[in-house]
Amino acid sequence: xxxxxxxxxxxxxxxxxxKQAVEAxxxxxxxxxxxxxxxxxxxxxxxxxxxxxxxxPDYPGxxxxxxxxxxxxxxxxxxxxxxxxxxxxxxxxxxxxHASVEAIRRAxxxxxxxxxxxxxxxxxxxxxxDLMPYGLIAGPDARARREAxxxxxxIGYTNGKQLVKRLNMFQITKDELDAAMLHILERGxxxx
Numbered sequence: 341x342x343x344x345x346x347x348x349x350x351x352x353x354x355x356x357x358x359k360q361a362v363e364a365x366x367x368x369x370x371x372x373x374x375x376x377x378x379x380x381x382x383x384x385x386x387x388x389x390x391x392x393x394x395x396x397p398d399y400p401g402x403x404x405x406x407x408x409x410x411x412x413x414x415x416x417x418x419x420x421x422x423x424x425x426x427x428x429x430x431x432x433x434x435x436x437x438h439a440s441v442e443a444i445r446r447a448x449x450x451x452x453x454x455x456x457x458x459x460x461x462x463x464x465x466x467x468x469x470d471l472m473p474y475g476l477i478a479g480p481d482a483r484a485r486r487e488a489x490x491x492x493x494x495i496g497y498t499n500g501k502q503l504v505k506r507l508n509m510f511q512i513t514k515d516e517l518d519a520a521m522l523h524i525l526e527r528g529x530x531x532x
Contacts, residue, residue, distance in 0.1 A: 341445060345390035345416060348382055348408055350401065353437035358394070361444035367391075372400040374407045383412050392451055394418040396435040397425050397496060405496075417509075418447045419496030422487075450494040466507040466517055474521045476503060488524045489517075 343364035349355055355366040367385060369378055385391050393408055393415050395401035409415055424443040427433040471477045476485050477500035490497040498506045
């Protein structure tokens with residue numbers, strides 16, 4: 341699989357793993373303190389070939405994603421569920437470098453699946469009140485439910501305040517949210 345866009349990753353080990361999975365170029369942020377020169381390079385890449393942000397599913401990875409997305413609007417996003425990015429050799433380490441080649445390909449395939457899907461006839465956006473019946477923003481299991489939803493929809497984990505924005509960014513409709521939560525609740529994917 342050849343990726344035209346440049347993939348933004350955190351470090352060299354992520355680049356090595358990405359290149360095992362797909363043919364692609366990467367820009368490494370070298371940690372969560374993204375330098376101005378790195379942001380300029382990513383901005384240039386976005387105008388030339390486009391950018392896919394593919395950071396670790398943890399706090400530093402989300403911080404990098406936020407910094408890059410805020411500085412360079414219009415980037416595409418690939419997400420890996422935590423369970424697919426855990427190291428079983430290095431304790432509790434989480435990162436792209438620990439994911440399987442197949443998991444990385446699935447995450448990148450999903451970016452293209454979203455891009456190709458036409459949703460002009462489904463322009464209904466998700467609103468905050470649509471999340472409440474599913475306990476996604478309040479209640480003891482809200483975090484677990486958001487994690488399960490992020491994994492199921494391949495949009496990554498987000499806190500309650502950002503969930504509506506993330507769902508709408510990926511053009512997830514109310515009907516798709518309902519179907520996803522029905523599936524998650526039936527399977528018990530969000531039970532702690």
